[in-house]
Amino acid sequence: MANRDYYESLGVPRTASADEIRKAHRKLALKYHPDRNKGSKDAEERFKEIQEAYDVLSDPTKRQNYDQFGHAGVGAGAGRAGADSNGDPFASYRRAQAGRGGARSSNWRASPGVTVEDFDAGQFGDFGDIFDQMFGAGAGRGGGRSSPRGRVRPEPARGADVEHPVQLTFEQAARGTTLGLQMDRAGKLETIEVKIPSGVRDGSRVRIRGRGEMTGGEPGDLYIVTQVTPHPYFRRDGLDVQLDLNISVYEAMLGAKVEVPTLDGPVTLTIRPGTSGGSKLRIKGRGVERGSEKGDEIVITRIIVPKQLDEEGAELVKKLQARAPVSARADVKW
DSSP states (O other), X not given: OTTSOHHHHHTOOTTOOHHHHHHHHHHHHHHHOTTTSTTOHHHHHHHHHHHHHXXXXXXXXXXXXXXXXXXXXXXXXXXXXXXXXXXXXXXHHHHHHTTTTOEEEOSEEEOTTOOOOOEEGGGOHHHHHHHHHHHOSOOOOOSOEEOTTSOEEOOOOOOOEEEEEEXXXXXXXXXXEEEEEEEEETTEEEEEEEXXXXXXXXXXXXXXXXXXXXXXXXXXXXXXXXXXXXXXXXXXXXXXXXXXEEEEHHHHHHOEEEEEOOTTSOEEEEEOTTOOTTOEEEETTOSOEETTEEOOEEEEEEEEOOSOOOHHHHHHHHHHHHXXXXXXXXXXXO
């Protein structure tokens, strides 16, 4: 593993920017994290390989030495990649994240049925109350502390940020939800409830200040990262929700009342006579909620015509065409 090219390990070119390296690392770390691949030695080794590569390529000096001299330039290759003197295989991951504004994956696990736009948890008071119970009150801030002889001791290093992914359904992301999260603390499994605000997107990060790793100095932050499962028939467009609706050519011509689903249950939609395919019918207030804002549901019509007509049916259509002709391409410019 130590001899594998670091750029290859992260799946990025040698010209990759720091942001591209960070995004590649985050994606792979979530995929191969041991909490998601329990009992898989291959995933564990891949995770260690990813951390070693990121530890080098995220540091400008280490990356320059690696580009010039390869693995020898960064002292890699001896023993387990990224392990510390105590044999901790994830030490490099923790060191790479601490003080760099990054986040490491915690030992949390989301309960079934749970996935998170960027929100600051300062908007939502219940997050602070919940995590105070889990992590304790935040450490005080200020300068160094005085020793008995009056010398100033430097403050301990800031704790690392902690990142925890959760899975949400489309409806949970649009309307908000309360999740049951499980945490392994000192061998004891604890369950807490966390309220996810409405309007989050896939990849949203909810920041809880001062609720990350504690080191005796300033605590790190906790980031809850959402992953939203695609819906079988709803699509999101900003705060609006889109839905395709099939209607028959007869319903389009004569009009009809059709029951359609919304995030809040079915409603009856009126199709007016002469509705064309691709028409957008708006149902107010049935879209995504975010704070005081609320989008609409946009229903897009698709007209379904008979696949085959008998001779008598074709004659009836011809008579209708003669009686009510339509210039379907009168407005096109080609």
